[in-house]
Amino acid sequence: MPELPDVQVFREYLDATSLHQRIARVDVRREKVLENLSARALQQRLAGRSLESTRRHGKHLFVRVGDDGWLVLHFGMTGYPDYSSAEDPPRHTRVLLRFDNGFHLAYVSQRMIGRLDWTDDPGEFIERHRLGIDALDDRLDAGRFREAIGRKRGSIKSALMDQGTIAGLGNVYTDEILFQAGVHPRAAASDMDATTLTEIHRQMRRVVQSAIKARAQPERMPKDFLTPRRGADDATCPRCGKPLEREKVSGRTAYFCPTCQAMH
Ligand SMILES: [Zn+2]
Known part of the structure; x- marks a missing residue:
């Protein structure tokens, strides 16, 4: 299960691969992994924008989208991010961010315990979820x-x-x-x-x-x-x-x- 060290490695991976590229579209393959937002809302928030920076708190990864807000990723028991240009993203890909350059970032979660959420303010998110x-x-x-x-x-x-x-x-x-x-x-x-x-x-x-x-x-x-x-x-x-x-x-x-x- 991804714990702090794993999520820190995911963060560095995202920083090295996925920032500052325009997102062309978003495929939501399992809406179940979205917390407090619909597939349509996620698409509207991400399409045409880019991931700008990251932050980690405990097992949560916050990814700044444009200057609008933050995508919050939690990887549950078995989740991980995968960046590639392969035609087929990994099995158990639940959400796929497709970039203009032909690459995509997959949110992979076999057991679907992980979640994608949205917040305008990571500090508020941390407080609301009572994280230490x-x-x-x-x-x-x-x-x-x-x-x-x-x-x-x-x-x-x-x-x-x-x-x-x-x-x-x-x-x-x-x-x-x-x-x-x-x-x-x-x-x-x-x-x-x-x-x-x-x-x-x-x-x-x-x-x-x-x-x-x-x-x-x-x-x-x-x-x-x-x-x-x-x-x-x-x-x-x-x-x-x-x-x-x-x-x-x-x-x-x-x-x-x-x-x-x-x-x-
Ligand atoms: Zn011993």
Whole structure:
């Protein structure tokens, strides 16, 4: 599922491919992915204009259209953007922006959980959807992090995944952050001492930045990361070599090392 690092990579991809080109027309193949706007309204807002700049907040990508407003992209579980001149866009393309130069930008979403929305003001959108501060925002220093996370009820993993507190982290990267910090995913957030919370904050920034540097590709991530080992039945801990454990935490499958991340 696209989390902050993935969406940041999508943003850089859009910046490198799709800006400042006139949009000739828009094909909406599944109107279901449009939130608060019809296919016709989207067509009217995009045709004849161009994408001018991008912004990211958590897992949301905002794309400025002309000087009218912003297209908001959320990629759900499996979504991604695809820019090409191929005759056939990828399977599961839901919306296609066709540029004058013969290329197109596809919004691909197999499970159609992702959404395209529109806003005149990203700040207002963020507020209305009650999104917390972005995980990479400089204002989210260790002190503010400790204050926000230390007062959450429930597990540390669900506290980190709560988009209303910190925006951008999901199942995969919270597992990685907690592995790097040596903290059990089910440990109670409110039980953490300041040293542990400070370490989780440090690892949050380090993991997210490393993942962006690796273009969000597990095989390009550092050797001591857990993420590339997810999914395999016989996955072992990159640190101690013992088998990793899988457990449902807040409805998601958490991976962790019971030795390196012992419950205290
Ligand atoms: Zn281990």
